Amino acid sequence: MKNTLYKAAIESGKIVKEYFETSFKIESKDIISNLVTEVDKKSETKIIEIIKVDFPEHNILSEEIGALETSSDIKWIIDPIDGTINYAHKIPICCVSIGIEKAGEIIFGIVYNPMSGEMFFAEKGKGAFLNDEKISVTKENNLKKALLVTGFPYVAADIPYKPIKAFSAFLDMDLPIRRLGSAALDLCWTALGRFDGFWEYNLHPWDVAAGYLIMTEAGGKVTDFKGGKYSIYEKEILATNGLIHDDMLKVLKSL
Numbered sequence: 001m002k003n004t005l006y007k008a009a010i011e012s013g014k015i016v017k018e019y020f021e022t023s024f025k026i027e028s029k030d031i032i033s034n035l036v037t038e039v040d041k042k043s044e045t046k047i048i049e050i051i052k053v054d055f056p057e058h059n060i061l062s063e064e065i066g067a068l069e070t071s072s073d074i075k076w077i078i079d080p081i082d083g084t085i086n087y088a089h090k091i092p093i094c095c096v097s098i099g100i101e102k103a104g105e106i107i108f109g110i111v112y113n114p115m116s117g118e119m120f121f122a123e124k125g126k127g128a129f130l131n132d133e134k135i136s137v138t139k140e141n142n143l144k145k146a147l148l149v150t151g152f153p154y155v156a157a158d159i160p161y162k163p164i165k166a167f168s169a170f171l172d173m174d175l176p177i178r179r180l181g182s183a184a185l186d187l188c189w190t191a192l193g194r195f196d197g198f199w200e201y202n203l204h205p206w207d208v209a210a211g212y213l214i215m216t217e218a219g220g221k222v223t224d225f226k227g228g229k230y231s232i233y234e235k236e237i238l239a240t241n242g243l244i245h246d247d248m249l250k251v252l253k254s255l
Contacts (some may be wrong), residue, residue, distance in 0.1 A: 099209025187211025
């Protein structure tokens with residue numbers, strides 16, 4: 001599966017890079033700010049074609065086409081372009097993200113930004129890597145010295161004010177906070193040590209499946225906002241180096 005995973009990421013990445021900064025069709029999905037491009041669809045098609053050649057019996061869960069279900073206990077979870085709004089606006093902070101789940105556990109994850117050439121990879125129990133170099137989270141244990149990253153949901157009606165309340169709470173602590181527009185890269189950059197912690201509301205499995213494994217294999221800690229066991233099928237994620245996790249939880253629990 002590892003070879004197929006790499007091939008799918010590389011070949012779809014070629015498509016993403018080829019169309020970057022060109023003209024292509026852009027549509028809105030459920031709301032006007034939730035975009036899909038023809039490149040998302042081309043990337044997704046390529047990934048699924050490659051998977052189905054080697055593993056026609058496997059399940060697929062992908063952002064644009066949804067679920068292709070079989071009786072297999074293995075599922076490929078695909079975001080053909082995570083950070084589509086960035087991509088559509090010629091901002092090179094976006095990526096192909098593919099996770100592989102077996103019997104409910106993520107066992108492989110790959111996140112590839114073809115514009116920067118950064119490819120993050122993890123296999124369950126074997127560590128996390130950036131371009132074949134092992135990576136790990138930071139050792140910062142003081143939240144007041146931390147650099148955080150977050151994202152905002154397209155639709156906040158179901159979680160009124162909380163994303164802004166959380167942002168304001170951390171901002172009131174005089175913490176620097178970034179908002180990149182790609183949850184998959186947020187997780188990978190936290191795994192790499194560029195950030196100390198990441199939180200976000202209202203995510204989907206394809207946003208986080210690969211990044212979650214990369215984060216945990218880099219030594220990070222991932223929970224829900226109550227500190228409970230995390231599932232990629234939940235809407236909340238808190239991912240940190242582990243050392244500032246409890247302090248961030250206190251802030252999120254207080255909202």
